[in-house]
Amino acid sequence: MREISILIGGEAGDGTKLTGKLIGKILNRMGYSVFIYDDYQSLIRGGHNFSIIRAKDKNVKIHQNDIDILIALNQETIDFHKKHLKKGGIIIYDSSNIESQKGIGIKMLEKVQKLGFPKVLRNAIALGALCKILGIDFKILEKVIKENLETYQKENIKLAKFGFEEPEKKFELNKLSAKPKILLTGNEAIALGATKAGLEMYIAYPMTPATSILHFLAKYKDEFGIQVVQPENEIAGILMVEGVVYAGKRAMIGTSGGGFALMTEALSLAGMAELPILIVLSQRAAPSTGVPTYTMQGDLLFAINAGHGEFQRIVVAPGEAEQAFYLAGELLNLVWKFQVPGILVSDKHLSESTFSVSLNVEKINKTSPKLFKGKKGYKRYLLTKDGISPLAFPGQKNVITKATSYEHDEYGLTTEKPDEIVRMIDKRKRKKDAIIKEMKKRETVKIGGKKNSEKVLITWGSNIGAVEEVANNLGYKVIQPLYLEPFPIWAIEKELKGTKTIIDIETNSEGQLATILKCHGINVDKTILKYDARPFTPKELEKEL
Numbered sequence: 001m002r003e004i005s006i007l008i009g010g011e012a013g014d015g016t017k018l019t020g021k022l023i024g025k026i027l028n029r030m031g032y033s034v035f036i037y038d039d040y041q042s043l044i045r046g047g048h049n050f051s052i053i054r055a056k057d058k059n060v061k062i063h064q065n066d067i068d069i070l071i072a073l074n075q076e077t078i079d080f081h082k083k084h085l086k087k088g089g090i091i092i093y094d095s096s097n098i099e100s101q102k103g104i105g106i107k108m109l110e111k112v113q114k115l116g117f118p119k120v121l122r123n124a125i126a127l128g129a130l131c132k133i134l135g136i137d138f139k140i141l142e143k144v145i146k147e148n149l150e151t152y153q154k155e156n157i158k159l160a161k162f163g164f165e166e167p168e169k170k171f172e173l174n175k176l177s178a179k180p181k182i183l184l185t186g187n188e189a190i191a192l193g194a195t196k197a198g199l200e201m202y203i204a205y206p207m208t209p210a211t212s213i214l215h216f217l218a219k220y221k222d223e224f225g226i227q228v229v230q231p232e233n234e235i236a237g238i239l240m241v242e243g244v245v246y247a248g249k250r251a252m253i254g255t256s257g258g259g260f261a262l263m264t265e266a267l268s269l270a271g272m273a274e275l276p277i278l279i280v281l282s283q284r285a286a287p288s289t290g291v292p293t294y295t296m297q298g299d300l301l302f303a304i305n306a307g308h309g310e311f312q313r314i315v316v317a318p319g320e321a322e323q324a325f326y327l328a329g330e331l332l333n334l335v336w337k338f339q340v341p342g343i344l345v346s347d348k349h350l351s352e353s354t355f356s357v358s359l360n361v362e363k364i365n366k367t368s369p370k371l372f373k374g375k376k377g378y379k380r381y382l383l384t385k386d387g388i389s390p391l392a393f394p395g396q397k398n399v400i401t402k403a404t405s406y407e408h409d410e411y412g413l414t415t416e417k418p419d420e421i422v423r424m425i426d427k428r429k430r431k432k433d434a435i436i437k438e439m440k441k442r443e444t445v446k447i448g449g450k451k452n453s454e455k456v457l458i459t460w461g462s463n464i465g466a467v468e469e470v471a472n473n474l475g476y477k478v479i480q481p482l483y484l485e486p487f488p489i490w491a492i493e494k495e496l497k498g499t500k501t502i503i504d505i506e507t508n509s510e511g512q513l514a515t516i517l518k519c520h521g522i523n524v525d526k527t528i529l530k531y532d533a534r535p536f537t538p539k540e541l542e543k544e545l
Contacts, residue, residue, distance in 0.1 A: 001172065001174070003055065003056045003057070004027070004055050004069070004134075004173060005064055006067060007053075007069070007081055008053075008123075009071070009077030009080070010049060011047055012040065012041065012044060012046055014123075017049065020036050021036065021148075022145070023053045023130065024055075024183055026136060026144050027053065028183055028356060030175050031175055031179070031180065032056060032057060033057070034053065034183060035353065035355060036052070036054075037051065038352055038353065042208075042293045052065070052067065060356070061355065062469060062535070062536075063537065065084050065539065068089050068090070069091075069130065070084075070091045070093075071091075072098060073093075074094070074097060078093065091103030092106070093106075094122065094126075096109035104166065106125055106129060108126065108163075111159065118152070124145070124156040124157070124159035124160040125159045125163035128159070128160035129163040129166055129167050130163075133167050133168075134172075135172055135173055136173060138161070141160055141164075145157055182356070183356060184321045186350035186351045186352070188212070188213075188216050189321040189325040189357065190213060190346065191216050193325035193326060193327065193330075194278065194329060195224045196361060197329035197330070197333050197366050197367075200244075201226060201227045201241075202226060203231060203240045203244070204230065204237055204255065205234050205255070206230065207254075207256045209284055209346075210255050210256055210259075210351065211254075213254045213280060233262070234262040235266065237263075238263040238279070241277050242266060245277055246273075246394070246401070248391075248394075250278075252279075254279070255281065255282070256281070257283060257284065258286070260279065260281050260306065263279065264306045265307075265308070267279070267306055268311065270341040271340070271341060272405055273404055274339040274428070276335040276338075278331060279342070280328075282350075283297055283298060284296060284347070284348050286299070290533075291533045294348060294533035295347045295349040295534065295535055296508060296533055297460070297461055297506055298509075300317070300460070300484065301512050303315050304485045310425075310429075312432050312435065314331060314343070314485060314486070315345060315484045316344055317344075317460050317482065317484055319446075319462055319464030319465070319480055319482075320462070320465060322358070329364030339388060339391070345461065347461060370388055371390055372399065375398055376398050378392050384430075386431070386434040387428060387429070387430030409424075435486055439483060439488060442483075443482065445479060445482060445488055446482055447477070447479060447480075448471060448478035449475075449476050450471065450475045453475055453477040454499055455499075455500065455503070456495075456496065456501065457470075457478050457503050457505055458480075458505070458513065458517070460480060460506070463535070463536055464478070466537060466538050467541065470542045470545060476545075484516070492517075493522075504526070504527045505528045505541070507530050507531060507535060528541070528544045
């Protein structure tokens, strides 16, 4: 087999997400590239949760709904997903609580109850049966359990052996020669990229789907040498970030749309005070509470235009975990170089999905901003050709540092004089030209698919996995803007030369990237929009095209 898709489903509390990760790790050890999609409702117990694990012998960035193996921990999983089982596919199910199926029924719940183990340990039986069906050496499963489960290791191994003994081998999943890759979620990649660029403090109030950045960095804060703080709300959080960067330390905050909405006044403060803050905006279905554990791309125009008044910001939007790692580190360095706020736009699909990645960690390193090296006469908002003033920080000898929300002169003293107001606004505006000059040295647009095709698919963010796969199948060119503010129109116009058809693909209802393109004089021929709070899969996108 060159490719396999496995779905495990149950209710909240059944451990489907962790088990899906373990399946991914097993397949990763077999040399396959892995993608894991997690689908869960906003419930602590009950409802329907499932994970789809897709593994291929080449790079994979998206799941398919059609599956080869269905692992069902409850009847609802059978009812919802049996229709997606491919011809010749297999069901592994807990016959303790599911009606008899054509497949492999094992009394998983009955077994763990008989042994007096917690209910969630029945997943180990399913793992054992899965490995037997695929012809995977039990030693690989045993090693994955030992490396990833801190509690009940012996019990899980015992139950996995029980599951391994039950079925016969059905498929031949050959072990590949490729070395196992790192498995990272988008949020983990963001956290690691920022850390590599010198992140010193992460501050966030929990909000799905950004919350796992907080959990990940809190878990590894000692290893990374950073501080992690959970404040009382999002407004407190962004103001703390602004205090930290004023003091000379690199800080980041993560949230979703509702939390970002609360931060917009402080975002304007960062624009006026020229504070290099970094915000991770992980989108979910909206408006208001929306569908909090599902995905959407409805906040792009909000991110680009949020805040009152006119001020420069840098907005980037990675589409998969490797891009998330590099862009997070790159953006943290850039906001410090130009002393502007930065926004990294993600979404639930990117933030919480798991990818096989190969990272060049040396590509991201902390770079130094422009620093004040004089001994006296410091002007925090010194007028310069590129709009960037040298930085100094509290405690520096013979230096008075200021940060203000009020319009000000070069020293940071409040002003209401017309000529000084104009000079400061022009100073901040000059940063845009400096940022664009810097962007032209970087990869601001990613090109994929058939690069000489006259038919172009243009998309952004987490759609890239499905779009690239379909483009390779059908012969389309793919344009993916990585930077969205300032918008890299120079790079996009170059790539659109000779194009006859432009199709914009987004997971929102209005085509927000198409709107930006139109503002820059580019009209798309068609939009394909999906807004049911689920991501595109290659099959449905190919059907649309």
